[in-house]
Structure formats: structure tokens, C-alpha cells
Amino acid sequence: MIPLNQNLNALKRSQIRVYTNLARATTGCAMLTIGEPDLDTPEAVKLAAMEAIQNNQTHYAPNQGTPDLRKAIADHETHRGNAVTPEQVLVTIGACQALFTALLGILNPGDELIVPTPGFGLYETIATIAGAKTVPLDVTKTGFQITQEALDAVITPKTKAILINSPCNPTGVIFSKESLAAVKRAVLSRPIFIVCDNVYHSLSYSDCPDLSCDPDLKEQLILCQSFSKPWAMTGWRIGYLTCPDYVMDRLLLLSAATITAVPTFLQQAAITALSTPTAPMREIYRQRRDYVTGRLTAMGLSFPEPEGAFYVFVNIEKYGLDSETFCSRMIREGLLAAVPGSCFGTDGYIRLSYCYSDEELKVGMDRLEAFIATL
Ligand SMILES: Cc1ncc(COP(=O)(O)O)c(C=O)c1O
Structure with a gap:
């Protein structure tokens, strides 16, 4: 093999994908892993792109x-x-x-x-x-x-x-x-x-x-x-x-x-x-944040207060499992996927995303509650 740029040898594969793929391969597994909005791009923005193509801005x-x-x-x-x-x-x-x-x-x-x-x-x-x-x-x-x-x-x-x-x-x-x-x-x-x-x-x-x-x-x-x-x-x-x-x-x-x-x-x-307002989408995320953090608090879980974005970083240290073991077991035994904190350089936590519909978030929170009850 001919050596490549040696700096590339130190690159690691994103563990987020690894856990997402494991969840996809597990029948019936719900996911709270994705870091992208589930909402659609505003109509006006889509129209502007289509018009620009029609106008040969290509x-x-x-x-x-x-x-x-x-x-x-x-x-x-x-x-x-x-x-x-x-x-x-x-x-x-x-x-x-x-x-x-x-x-x-x-x-x-x-x-x-x-x-x-x-x-x-x-x-x-x-x-x-x-x-x-x-x-x-x-x-x-x-x-x-x-x-x-x-x-x-x-x-x-x-x-x-x-x-x-x-x-x-x-x-x-x-x-x-x-x-x-x-x-x-x-x-x-x-x-x-x-x-x-x-x-x-x-x-x-x-x-x-x-x-x-x-x-x-x-x-x-x-x-x-x-x-x-x-x-x-x-x-x-x-x-x-x-x-x-x-x-x-x-x-x-x-x-x-x-x-x-x-x-x-x-x-x-x-x-x-x-020039398209972002407040309506933000309000949807805020309501989801309130629901998810309310459920987590009721489960006795702790986390730094999320004041933006669409994630909660939940402390799992009390369960005595590293974040990767916790997430692998939660996929297999609890049919719920989250991202291990180790993917962000911090063990002892998992990241939950709330870029999901109200129904999906309810299923996710119910499964998390059921899973931690088994630990
Ligand atoms: C903190 C942070 N920075 C940058 C990005 C990259 O975003 P983009 O889709 O604009 O490339 C992401 C995507 O998840 C992110 O979470």
C-alpha cells in the first residue's frame, strides 16, 4: 500500500453514525439521535430556488x-x-x-x-x-x-x-x-x-x-x-x-x-x-424541549439546562455504565437509541435530540423510563 497523508491516519469514524446504524438494524428501535430538523424547508425558500433555476441562474x-x-x-x-x-x-x-x-x-x-x-x-x-x-x-x-x-x-x-x-x-x-x-x-x-x-x-x-x-x-x-x-x-x-x-x-x-x-x-x-422568520420553528423546539426536560426531571435524571439548539445532555453516571455500553444496551434491551457522550469527548452522559414529532418523543421518553427502571 502506498502511504497516504499521515494526518488522515488519526481520523476516527463518527460514532454517531455507528449508533444510528445499530439502531436501524434493530427492529422496532426508536431513535433520538439525529441532529437535524424534522420540519420542512419554508415554501418561499423552495420557490426561490426553483425560480432561480428557471431563470438559468445555473x-x-x-x-x-x-x-x-x-x-x-x-x-x-x-x-x-x-x-x-x-x-x-x-x-x-x-x-x-x-x-x-x-x-x-x-x-x-x-x-x-x-x-x-x-x-x-x-x-x-x-x-x-x-x-x-x-x-x-x-x-x-x-x-x-x-x-x-x-x-x-x-x-x-x-x-x-x-x-x-x-x-x-x-x-x-x-x-x-x-x-x-x-x-x-x-x-x-x-x-x-x-x-x-x-x-x-x-x-x-x-x-x-x-x-x-x-x-x-x-x-x-x-x-x-x-x-x-x-x-x-x-x-x-x-x-x-x-x-x-x-x-x-x-x-x-x-x-x-x-x-x-x-x-x-x-x-x-x-x-x-x-427574510423568512425563524421564530415559529424555534417555538416548536421550545415546546418539545419543555416536554422532554419535564419527563427527564420526573424520571430523576439530571442534565445541564438546555437553552438552545435541540439537544439534552443527560447524566447517566449513577448507573455505573460507560456511555457506549449504556447506549448499546438501551438499543438492544430498551429499543431506544441515543448518542453516547463519549462522541463529544465526555463520558457519563448521553445526548438526546428532540428533532422529533410529539408522538416520537413520547415513545422515546416512555422507553427511556422503562429502560432505566431495569438498571
Ligand atoms: C455545532 C455544529 N456546527 C456545525 C455543524 C454543521 O452544520 P452544516 O449543516 O451547516 O454543515 C453542525 C451540524 O450538526 C453542528 O452541530
């Missing part, structure tokens, strides 16, 4: 994104407090490519990326491809928030970036003003980037403080954003990043070399999405 778009969409994104971001120009916007294939472009664009081999943990596994994957090291910042002992002491303990001269995902996958927790102040203090006047993964920001059920709106951090912050979650557009694969001009100068070349550009007609539809 040619290469500019590498950075169409001027109309970049202007709409810059207006949208500026309106919510992240003052950017259209030149500081790059349209990407979902937040995945935004994160890939951002992290590959800033990490050199040997650099360190600090990730509050539990956290989304893609960050480590990208850092690994870049030959960089992921440094977990364990937040489980500090109420799932970031403290100055914990941050100081992991920052080194090799720290190149801190990843902030709020509301967080897998916990749904929103980082408090104090947590973000600690991050700001740690990076100000240091050559350290903040990468904000804001994909769940508009699915917040309470006020969500946001470093991307802090003018003091403008020169060292990259925002990664997506149309996937707020508008139920996961399959469309469209998102964007915003960053300072000197960063865009290089990231644009990286993105152009990777994808050339995002499909033109999708960009037209994304303009319509930006």
Missing part, C-alpha cells in the same frame, strides 16, 4: 458568493450587531466548510485549538487534518460554563484559537456573559483567534450573548454560520463565514481551491431564507 457563482447574497448576509449580520461588509463575507457549503476553511486557514502543524468539552467532533477532525492538536477545556465541573482559571490552565504559547459553540451541541447550553468575558480576557492582545460556531444561535430560547458582536474582537474573530438549522435546510448545504479583511484575503483562496463556489440558485434561495 452558472458558476463568484468564488466568494454572489454580491446579492453577500450584501444580504452583511446586512443581516450588521443588524444583529456583527458589523461586517459584504467583502468580509464568504458563502460556504454549510457551516462544515466554513469551519474547515476557518480552521485549516489558521492552524499550522503543532498549533493548539482549545475546544470547550463536551463539544462537536468535527473541530477535532479538522484540527487533525491540519496537523494541529485539540486541547479539550473540560466544562463539566464548572456548570458547563468557562472559567478564567480553567482557561488559564490550558492556554499555552502554542494556542492558536479557541472554538466557541453557543448554544452548544451536545448540551444546548448558552455560554454566559462571564464565560465569554473570560474568553475575551484570555485572547485580547494575544495572537489567538476566536472561532464562533453560531449554527444554533437563532434557535436560542433565552438571550444568547455573542462574541461575534464585540467590536474589540473584530480583528481576531471568525464567525461560522449556517442556513441548515434555523430554516431546516440541512440538505441544501449552504452557510457562510465572516472574518476580518486580512483573514479573508487567504481564506477566499482556500475556499475557491476547494469548492470554486456554492451553487448559484442556492444562493438566491438563501436570500429569501434570510
Whole structure:
């Protein structure tokens, strides 16, 4: 065999898929594993894409994104407090490519990326491809928030970036003003980037403080954003990043070399999405969150309060099983699938998603209750 890029040897297969596949192979198994909206993309957005195709908007778009969409994104971001120009916007294939472009664009081999943990596994994957090291910042002992002491303990001269995902996958927790102040203090006047993964920001059920709106951090912050979650557009694969001009100068070349550009007609539809309210979908998730957390509390289970996204991270330590054993047994014996906390770097927890109908959530909660009663 001819050796491949050695950084790829360290990549791991997503365990989320492993557990989803095991559940699919188990007859009658219910699933609370999926991290994508079960709702449909708004009609207006679908119509806009169809019209754009009819109008032959089917040619290469500019590498950075169409001027109309970049202007709409810059207006949208500026309106919510992240003052950017259209030149500081790059349209990407979902937040995945935004994160890939951002992290590959800033990490050199040997650099360190600090990730509050539990956290989304893609960050480590990208850092690994870049030959960089992921440094977990364990937040489980500090109420799932970031403290100055914990941050100081992991920052080194090799720290190149801190990843902030709020509301967080897998916990749904929103980082408090104090947590973000600690991050700001740690990076100000240091050559350290903040990468904000804001994909769940508009699915917040309470006020969500946001470093991307802090003018003091403008020169060292990259925002990664997506149309996937707020508008139920996961399959469309469209998102964007915003960053300072000197960063865009290089990231644009990286993105152009990777994808050339995002499909033109999708960009037209994304303009319509930006003016389509997200509050009705958020309200549906909020009601589901209330139902699921109410049931979990009644079962005597504990979890950090989810204030956004569509996940609950449930503590299972009292059962004395590691999260993978717990989830495998729950699939086989309880006919219910969840994602082990180990997939997010934190054992002793499982992630439940509430991107499911009321009936499916009721079945899921009933089965969880029955399963834990057997332990
Ligand atoms: C925290 C987080 N960031 C980024 C993504 C990627 O989203 P997209 O569909 O925009 O690529 C996801 C998807 O689940 C996510 O949970």
C-alpha cells in the first residue's frame, strides 16, 4: 500500500453514525439521535430556488458568493450587531466548510485549538487534518460554563484559537456573559483567534450573548454560520463565514481551491431564507424541549439546562455504565437509541435530540423510563 497523508491516519469514524446504524438494524428501535430538523424547508425558500433555476441562474457563482447574497448576509449580520461588509463575507457549503476553511486557514502543524468539552467532533477532525492538536477545556465541573482559571490552565504559547459553540451541541447550553468575558480576557492582545460556531444561535430560547458582536474582537474573530438549522435546510448545504479583511484575503483562496463556489440558485434561495422568520420553528423546539426536560426531571435524571439548539445532555453516571455500553444496551434491551457522550469527548452522559414529532418523543421518553427502571 502506498502511504497516504499521515494526518488522515488519526481520523476516527463518527460514532454517531455507528449508533444510528445499530439502531436501524434493530427492529422496532426508536431513535433520538439525529441532529437535524424534522420540519420542512419554508415554501418561499423552495420557490426561490426553483425560480432561480428557471431563470438559468445555473452558472458558476463568484468564488466568494454572489454580491446579492453577500450584501444580504452583511446586512443581516450588521443588524444583529456583527458589523461586517459584504467583502468580509464568504458563502460556504454549510457551516462544515466554513469551519474547515476557518480552521485549516489558521492552524499550522503543532498549533493548539482549545475546544470547550463536551463539544462537536468535527473541530477535532479538522484540527487533525491540519496537523494541529485539540486541547479539550473540560466544562463539566464548572456548570458547563468557562472559567478564567480553567482557561488559564490550558492556554499555552502554542494556542492558536479557541472554538466557541453557543448554544452548544451536545448540551444546548448558552455560554454566559462571564464565560465569554473570560474568553475575551484570555485572547485580547494575544495572537489567538476566536472561532464562533453560531449554527444554533437563532434557535436560542433565552438571550444568547455573542462574541461575534464585540467590536474589540473584530480583528481576531471568525464567525461560522449556517442556513441548515434555523430554516431546516440541512440538505441544501449552504452557510457562510465572516472574518476580518486580512483573514479573508487567504481564506477566499482556500475556499475557491476547494469548492470554486456554492451553487448559484442556492444562493438566491438563501436570500429569501434570510427574510423568512425563524421564530415559529424555534417555538416548536421550545415546546418539545419543555416536554422532554419535564419527563427527564420526573424520571430523576439530571442534565445541564438546555437553552438552545435541540439537544439534552443527560447524566447517566449513577448507573455505573460507560456511555457506549449504556447506549448499546438501551438499543438492544430498551429499543431506544441515543448518542453516547463519549462522541463529544465526555463520558457519563448521553445526548438526546428532540428533532422529533410529539408522538416520537413520547415513545422515546416512555422507553427511556422503562429502560432505566431495569438498571
Ligand atoms: C455545532 C455544529 N456546527 C456545525 C455543524 C454543521 O452544520 P452544516 O449543516 O451547516 O454543515 C453542525 C451540524 O450538526 C453542528 O452541530
